[in-house]
Amino acid sequence: MSDFLASLTQVQQWISSLAARYTVFFPTPHGEANYRFTAIGADDDVRFAPYRPTITPPVKLLVPAREELFRFQHKEDGDLLLSPSVDSSFRVIAGVRPCDLKGIFLMDLFFERGVADPYYLARRENTAIIGYACTTPCTDRVFCAAVDSLDHRQGADLFLTPLASGEILVEANTERGIGLLDSTDLPPCEDGPARKIGAIAARPETYGRSFDADVQSLSGIVEQYWDSPLWDKHTERCFSCGTCNLVCPTCYCFDVRDNLALDTVSGSRTRTWDGCMLPGFAQVAGGHNFRPQPAGRQRHRVKRKFEYLPTKYGHGPVCVGCGRCGRQCTVDIDIYDIVHDLIEGGKS
Amino acid sequence: MNQGQTDYAALAAATYLPATAKIVEIREMTARERYYRLELPQPLGHRPGQFAMVSVLGVGEAPISISCGPRDDNQLEMVIRNVGRLTRVIHGLKEGDTLGIRGPYGSGFDLDHFYGKDVVFIAGGLGLVPLRSLIIPVMAEPSRFGAVTLVSGCRNPAEELFREDLKQWSQVPGATVIRLVDATENMPWKFDVGLVIDPLPKLPLDPVKTVVAMCGPPVMYKFVLMTLQAKNLGPEQIFVDLERRMKCGVGKCGHCQMNHLYCCQDGPVFQLSRIGALKEALR
Numbered sequence: 183m184s185d186f187l188a189s190l191t192q193v194q195q196w197i198s199s200l201a202a203r204y205t206v207f208f209p210t211p212h213g214e215a216n217y218r219f220t221a222i223g224a225d226d227d228v229r230f231a232p233y234r235p236t237i238t239p240p241v242k243l244l245v246p247a248r249e250e251l252f253r254f255q256h257k258e259d260g261d262l263l264l265s266p267s268v269d270s271s272f273r274v275i276a277g278v279r280p281c282d283l284k285g286i287f288l289m290d291l292f293f294e295r296g297v298a299d300p301y302y303l304a305r306r307e308n309t310a311i312i313g314y315a316c317t318t319p320c321t322d323r324v325f326c327a328a329v330d331s332l333d334h335r336q337g338a339d340l341f342l343t344p345l346a347s348g349e350i351l352v353e354a355n356t357e358r359g360i361g362l363l364d365s366t367d368l369p370p371c372e373d374g375p376a377r378k379i380g381a382i383a384a385r386p387e388t389y390g391r392s393f394d395a396d397v398q399s400l401s402g403i404v405e406q407y408w409d410s411p412l413w414d415k416h417t418e419r420c421f422s423c424g425t426c427n428l429v430c431p432t433c434y435c436f437d438v439r440d441n442l443a444l445d446t447v448s449g450s451r452t453r454t455w456d457g458c459m460l461p462g463f464a465q466v467a468g469g470h471n472f473r474p475q476p477a478g479r480q481r482h483r484v485k486r487k488f489e490y491l492p493t494k495y496g497h498g499p500v501c502v503g504c505g506r507c508g509r510q511c512t513v514d515i516d517i518y519d520i521v522h523d524l525i526e527g528g529k530s
Numbered sequence: 531m532n533q534g535q536t537d538y539a540a541l542a543a544a545t546y547l548p549a550t551a552k553i554v555e556i557r558e559m560t561a562r563e564r565y566y567r568l569e570l571p572q573p574l575g576h577r578p579g580q581f582a583m584v585s586v587l588g589v590g591e592a593p594i595s596i597s598c599g600p601r602d603d604n605q606l607e608m609v610i611r612n613v614g615r616l617t618r619v620i621h622g623l624k625e626g627d628t629l630g631i632r633g634p635y636g637s638g639f640d641l642d643h644f645y646g647k648d649v650v651f652i653a654g655g656l657g658l659v660p661l662r663s664l665i666i667p668v669m670a671e672p673s674r675f676g677a678v679t680l681v682s683g684c685r686n687p688a689e690e691l692f693r694e695d696l697k698q699w700s701q702v703p704g705a706t707v708i709r710l711v712d713a714t715e716n717m718p719w720k721f722d723v724g725l726v727i728d729p730l731p732k733l734p735l736d737p738v739k740t741v742v743a744m745c746g747p748p749v750m751y752k753f754v755l756m757t758l759q760a761k762n763l764g765p766e767q768i769f770v771d772l773e774r775r776m777k778c779g780v781g782k783c784g785h786c787q788m789n790h791l792y793c794c795q796d797g798p799v800f801q802l803s804r805i806g807a808l809k810e811a812l813r
């Protein structure tokens with residue numbers, strides 16, 4: 183739509199200033215090595231410091247760990263009151279990296295298509311996103327370039343690209359994005375596209391971990407494996423703790439639970455994160471479990487990300503290569519290693 | 531800075547809020563199963579083989595098959611087995627109490643696949659409950675179908691469901707009803723003893739004009755399908771009704787996924803040709 187130029191200081195101050203008007207989430211250091219998307223105050227020191235993926239991805243702000251679907255109340259006259267709990271409060275998520283932006287883009291598809299999900303869509307519609315380009319791999323775990331998410335831009339209202347000059351290219355992609363800039367007085371940038379190409383060219387040639395297969399071929403490769411010792415190999419140490427699901431920007435499975443208030447006549451129905459790696463995920467009443475073994479659950483997780491959902495939605499892998507699952511798994515099970523082995527195995 | 535055009539609260543109400551149904555009749559069927567007739571504010575307009583999400587607010591929600599044939603009024607029939615938290619609470623309810631209902635969900639059976647054909651129903655245990663929603667319209671107009679055979683099996687005589695219906699269907703012209711128990715367990719029983727697959731090899735099935743609809747526990751499918759294949763029935767002639775864990779009914783929660791399909795939306799009724807090659811479907 184339109185491009186502007188800013189200094190890093192200008193951009194950082196502008197993001198703080200947005201926090202005076204709106205709820206703004208920004209990746210903020212917690213302890214030595216961890217970042218979290220945290221609601222910032224207008225006086226906070228916003229800095230695009232050396233980054234590593236936040237513990238949970240920003241998309242989880244749109245699908246919270248526990249979310250109320252509706253409240254109910256039985257009235258004394260016998261009437262029942264039901265009220266849906268849709269959250270349409272406005273918020274800004276700033277500093278969203280390309281992989282996480284792709285995660286949000288994919289989540290948009292999952293919740294829009296088929297039976298539309300009002301809770302997600304209401305939050306999403308009222309969430310402005312400010313993306314931020316990566317110039318060097320943020321950790322040695324990432325493989326964003328290998329799954330086509332490093333250059334993902336769709337879904338951001340504004341997208342910031344740090345340039346070699348030290349300046350920031352500010353791309354406004356939506357009216358809402360332009361609106362967020364109204365307090366600034368940034369000069370327009372005429373040669374935005376060329377500068378973007380320059381910034382991409384200045385990146386390291388091998389960006390993060392790569393696969394010896396191109397991205398279009400991944401789903402076909404993964405499809406070839408069903409009964410394979412590789413699933414066992416990559417779950418031997420697995421605790422079935424589900425952490426890999428909970429930290430993933432494209433995991434959205436949920437459980438539904440009821441809560442009854444102490445008055446016993448009112449309460450709510452909520453949905454909470456669930457994970458396909460947890461042992462009871464596919465168990466039905468009567469005790470039959472359709473995926474009783476961890477290896478079968480791992481196969482499902484990998485196939486869902488690389489085969490099932492890519493086929494269903496047609497937007498490539500549903501793993502954005504952020505490396506969170508591998509980094510946060512206690513026993514170092516990394517989806518990159520699994521897919522890498524599947525690719526290698528297919529060659530012999 | 532809202533952009534809103536869509537009324538998401540209304541959409542949420544339409545998607546996740548249950549309608550209130552009144553329990554107008556409860557019948558004890560077996561030690562574990564009860565029959566419920568419900569009255570809804572509006573007709574649900576279901577197809578055979580569909581299900582609804584049934585809930586008690588404050589306790590939980592579960593998928594339950596609709597057991598009656600398609601109907602224009604606002605009545606609904608279900609059979610609920612007491613197995614856990616929610617179903618135990620439902621079994622404690624009385625006539626006049628209410629249940630939450632949302633739906634109907636799922637693909638269901640398409641009667642067009644059955645008109646003019648010899649129809650075979652194979653029901654194991656609780657499988658008779660959803661199949662009944664298809665059996666009723668078939669038995670109501672036998673002239674629109676060829677020979678109709680129902681094979682219904684359960685563990686012992688005390689567990690048999692819908693005895694009155696089974697008796698009535700056995701008197702429908704052109705219909706054969708085979709009732710089996712795994713074992714009589716010393717109870718009186720005047721029908722057959724054996725597994726549901728036992729009578730199948732002897733059934734005279736015309737491979738050209740037979741269509742099969744089946745529902746039962748996971749172990750049943752493999753053996754029944756082997757027998758049907760041996761009789762030269764093709765996968766497009768067989769419809770299976772499957773069970774999975776389900777938490778939403780609308781293709782989002784992920785629990786019911788089998789390979790790339792979602793049992794709650796793509797199923798729970800599947801034409802075998804659609805899922806025969808899927809590793810996770812029939813296991």
Ligand SMILES: Cc1cc2nc3c(=O)[nH]c(=O)nc-3n(C[C@H](O)[C@H](O)[C@H](O)COP(=O)(O)OP(=O)(O)OC[C@H]3O[C@@H](n4cnc5c(N)ncnc54)[C@H](O)[C@@H]3O)c2cc1C
Pocket residue numbers: 466467468469581590591592593594595596608609610611612613614615616617618656659660772773774775776798
């Ligand atoms: C499409 C579809 C159609 C269905 N149709 C029907 C139907 O028509 N009728 C029907 O009855 N069911 C039907 N079901 C199954 C039904 O959904 C489940 O029985 C129901 O979800 C059980 O819910 P619950 O809360 O009572 O059980 P849960 O509390 O979720 O219990 C599930 C399991 O846990 C075990 N369990 C529960 N409590 C305890 C405990 N305290 N100690 C030890 N173990 C325990 C039970 O053995 C049970 O097997 C259908 C399912 C599907 C997917």
Ligand code: SF4
Pocket residue numbers: 419420421422423424425426427459507510511512513514515
């Ligand atoms: S985080 Fe690691 S141990 Fe936990 S379920 Fe995932 S792979 Fe298994």
Ligand code: SF4
Pocket residue numbers: 426429430431432487500501502503504505506507508517
């Ligand atoms: S599967 Fe792992 S690497 Fe891929 S998007 Fe999820 S958390 Fe990131």
Ligand code: FES
Pocket residue numbers: 775776777778779780781782783784785786787792793794795
């Ligand atoms: S029941 Fe939730 S996806 Fe099918």
